[in-house]
Amino acid sequence: MTAISARPIRFVLNGEERAVEGVATTTTLLEYLRRTERLTGTKEGCAEGDCGACTVLLAESDGAGGLHRRAVNACIQFLPAMNGRAIETVEHIGRDRPHPVQTAMIERHGSQCGFCTPGFVMQLHAGWLTGAISDRASVKDLIAGNLCRCTGYGPIIDAGLDLAAEPVPDTRAEDAVLSRRLRVIEGDAVFAYEQDGGRWFAPTNVDDLADLYAEHPDAVLVAGATDVGLWVTKQHRELPTLIDVSHVRDLRVIEEAGGRVYFGAAVTHREARDILADIHPDLGEMLRRFAGYQIRNAGTVGGNIANGSPIGDLPPCLIALGAVLHLRKGDDFRQVPLEDFFLEYGRQDRARGEFVIAVEVPRLEDGQRFFAHKISKRLDSDISAVMAAFRLTVEGEGPGARLTEARLAFGGMAGVPRRAVGAEAALVGRPLGPDAIEAAVAAMAEDFTPLTDMRASAGYRLKTAQNLLRRFLLQEGGAPRIGLSDVQPESVGETVGAAS
Numbered sequence: 146m147t148a149i150s151a152r153p154i155r156f157v158l159n160g161e162e163r164a165v166e167g168v169a170t171t172t173t174l175l176e177y178l179r180r181t182e183r184l185t186g187t188k189e190g191c192a193e194g195d196c197g198a199c200t201v202l203l204a205e206s207d208g209a210g211g212l213h214r215r216a217v218n219a220c221i222q223f224l225p226a227m228n229g230r231a232i233e234t235v236e237h238i239g240r241d242r243p244h245p246v247q248t249a250m251i252e253r254h255g256s257q258c259g260f261c262t263p264g265f266v267m268q269l270h271a272g273w274l275t276g277a278i279s280d281r282a283s284v285k286d287l288i289a290g291n292l293c294r295c296t297g298y299g300p301i302i303d304a305g306l307d308l309a310a311e312p313v314p315d316t317r318a319e320d321a322v323l324s325r326r327l328r329v330i331e332g333d334a335v336f337a338y339e340q341d342g343g344r345w346f347a348p349t350n351v352d353d354l355a356d357l358y359a360e361h362p363d364a365v366l367v368a369g370a371t372d373v374g375l376w377v378t379k380q381h382r383e384l385p386t387l388i389d390v391s392h393v394r395d396l397r398v399i400e401e402a403g404g405r406v407y408f409g410a411a412v413t414h415r416e417a418r419d420i421l422a423d424i425h426p427d428l429g430e431m432l433r434r435f436a437g438y439q440i441r442n443a444g445t446v447g448g449n450i451a452n453g454s455p456i457g458d459l460p461p462c463l464i465a466l467g468a469v470l471h472l473r474k475g476d477d478f479r480q481v482p483l484e485d486f487f488l489e490y491g492r493q494d495r496a497r498g499e500f501v502i503a504v505e506v507p508r509l510e511d512g513q514r515f516f517a518h519k520i521s522k523r524l525d526s527d528i529s530a531v532m533a534a535f536r537l538t539v540e541g542e543g544p545g546a547r548l549t550e551a552r553l554a555f556g557g558m559a560g561v562p563r564r565a566v567g568a569e570a571a572l573v574g575r576p577l578g579p580d581a582i583e584a585a586v587a588a589m590a591e592d593f594t595p596l597t598d599m600r601a602s603a604g605y606r607l608k609t610a611q612n613l614l615r616r617f618l619l620q621e622g623g624a625p626r627i628g629l630s631d632v633q634p635e636s637v638g639e640t641v642g643a644a645s
Contacts, residue, residue, distance in 0.1 A: 149346075151337040154224055155330045157231040157323065158182065162330075168224060170343035171377045171384055175199045175219040178234060186235040186263045187219055190292065192378040194218040194371055194440050195526065197291030200264040202233040202271050206324040206331070208394070211317065215415070215442040216271035218290075221374025222443070223367070225338050225345040226389050229331025231323060235263040238270055245311040246270050249304035257295035265291050268438065269305050277438075278309040289525035290437015331392065344386045351395035351473070351502060357388055359475045362498035364388045368411050369443030371436070372452050396447070396502060404508045410447025410501045414459070417446050421462075424508050427517035427534075428462055434519055435459070437526040447501040450483070453493045453561065456600075458532050460487070460562040462517050464554040465534035468506045474499035490560030513538050516617040520609055522600070530601035532556035533613040537621060539577070548572050548581075555610055557600070558593040565592040568614065582618045586611045 153164040168177065175192075178184045178201075190198035199219040207213040212231075238244045246269045249255070256262040265288060272278045272287040284305035285298075293301065335357065336347040346364075348354045358364065364386040367373045376382045390396055396411035399420060406424070408417055414432055418441070422429020435441060435458050449459045450470065460483065468483040474496055483504065486494050495501075509515055517534040521527040538550035551569040556562045567588035575581040595606040 149335040149337045151339065154228050154338055156227040156229065157326065157330075159184075159233060159237040162326075165224065167340065169340055170223070170225055170338060170345040170387060172224045173220055173374070173378065174201070174222040174224055174227060174232065177224050178219060178232075184234050184236050188260060188263060189220055190260070190264075192220045193375050194221045194443075195290070195292065195437070196261070196264070197268060197288075197437060197439060198261050198264040200267040200271075200291065200439055201235075202267060202274075203227075204231040204233070204323070204327075205229065206327045210321050210324055212320045212324050214271060214275055215413075216268050216439050217443050218439045221370050221378060223345075223370055223374070223377075223387070223389075225336075225347070225387075226367070226370065226391060228336050228338075228347060229327050229392065231327060233267075235267050238266070244270065246273065246304070246308050249307040249311075250301070253300045253304040253307065255297065255300040255304040257293070257297045261291060261293050261295075265293070265301055269301075269308055272305070272438075273308050273311070274313060276313070278305055280309075281306060284309070286433060287438055290439045336389075336392070342385060345389065346387070347389040347392045349392050349394060351393055354388065354390060354393050354396075354500070355473055355475055358500055359498045361386050361388065366390055366451070366500060368445040368448045369413065369440075371440050371444040372448065372454075390447075390500075391445075404510070406506045406508065407503050408446045408506065409503050410445060410451075412446050414441040414444050414446065414449070421506075424466070424506070425515045425517070427515065431458055431462060431517050431519055431532075434521075434525060434527075440526075446504060450486070450504060451493070451495070451501045453487060453491065455490060455560050455562065456529055456532070456557045457562065458519060458529055458556060461532050461554040461556040462534040463504060463506055464562055464564060465515070465517070465536045465552045466506055466509075467536070467552065468504050470501060471503040471505065472499050473502045478502075480505075484554070484562070484564055487561035487563070509536070510538075512540065514621055516620075518613050520601075520613075528600065529557055531558065531606050531609050531613070533610060535614065535617050537572075537577075539621075547574060547576055549574070551585075553585075553614060555593070558595045558606060558610055563593070565589050565610075565614075567592045572618075577618060577622050582615060582622070585618065586615050589614065 153166045155164050178187050188198035190196035201219045203217045204212045204214045239247045284302045338345040365384050367387050368391050396409040398409045400407040418432040464484045470481050470483050514537045519529050520531040521529050534554045536552045540549045551572040553565040568585040571584040571588045589611050595603045597603045
């Protein structure tokens with residue numbers, strides 16, 4: 146029997162505990178901060194997690210007596226998801242004396258019109274506390290999810306470098322106290338909140354999640370809210386029942402055995418990046434360009450797969466690697482190759498009440514070559530026009546080497562992430578020479594009939610996809626390599642974020 150605890154939304158805000166009732170389940174954290182708390186330093190710029198003006202610092206117990214801190218976009222975080230967590234806003238830093246980030250921003254003249262400044266301050270503050278700032282490139286990466294409409298990035302980057310030189314205070318004692326406090330608030334029972342017909346459930350273990358979803362199979366599962374949040378802020382959809390999976394500890398594990406990495410569905414992209422980068426540097430670089438830092442801190446591996454977007458960046462990479470999806474419905478478990486999960490636009494191989502629990506990703510073996518490349522209009526924080534990921538298995542050396550397997554996966558080329566099966570067939574069993582390369586490139590015109598939209602024309606998408614494949618195959622045949630991990634952040638100048 147699942148234990149459910151119906152109670153107010155309890156969290157710690159700027160060091161003080163709150164117990165909130167009487168607000169809709171889809172009230173955003175930003176709405177609450179500005180309208181109820183009158184903490185207006187947190188701004189609304191885009192209401193979709195793109196501009197960073199609403200950045201706040203979120204903290205939760207790490208389960209080991211400390212805190213896990215991350216910067217998130219308050220505009221798309223739902224208030225009930227804050228239960229058992231702590232939020233810090235720009236008003237809380239420098240309350241006793243100027244904070245180092247404030248001093249750096251002042252001395253470097255990092256503020257112009259001032260609208261975006263609180264978001265930059267909170268993002269730099271979070272990066273400083275978590276050790277994410279080391280050099281100029283790391284500062285640029287950190288603030289890629291913050292937009293300055295005055296184009297004042299240079300002084301802000303300088304301020305970030307000044308901040309990196311400041312010693313980070315030892316907060317372990319205070320963190321331990323807050324960690325225990327948050328664990329008591331969160332508890333182990335299912336958190337339940339209801340208002341005006343809307344219901345919110347937040348289980349802490351996967352068995353309770355399975356029971357809840359079986360009882361409410363039409364509920365919307367929400368993790369980082371980087372997609373579902375926009376259903377509310379942009380589409381104004383009514384979501385009667387939501388189940389928050391971000392507190393499910395079983396879904397936040399990363400394990401490795403037998404050359405395969407097991408990512409729980411609620412592992413964030415930020416948490417997954419280093420391990421994926423260790424599988425291949427192109428994967429790390431893809432995730433560096435995957436949205437902004439705040440979105441990577443919230444969005445999850447499982448959520449990116451389960452929403453079935455045809456332009457998601459991660460699924461093509463995982464398909465190319467041969468990833469397997471683990472699903473659960475009630476007490477029933479099954480596994481499915483990731484490419485088979487995507488059926489058609491808006492439809493996946495997932496029954497009512499069934500949910501993703503993990504994705505299992507094999508590491509590269511001897512003789513396997515990998516390549517990933519993201520094509521978008523902006524370098525940082527942009528949705529792909531084409532995402533390509535390839536894995537080849539080569540047998541032998543030199544001119545006599547043959548391809549025994551080819552996995553060529555694309556996003557943005559069809560209604561779902563899809564393999565180029567005709568191009569694969571043109572390669573397998575042949576030596577990697579000009580004839581095989583051009584046969585594979587030609588076959589792609591039969592594999593895909595892409596659409597024209599605001600990001601790219603159909604012709605551009607097909608030509609780009611063909612050229613990415615041609616580049617990879619030529620490189621494997623001996624041409625100089627230019628993969629996604631070979632693009633250096635410093636080569637793009639000082640423009641970052643949505644303006645780059």
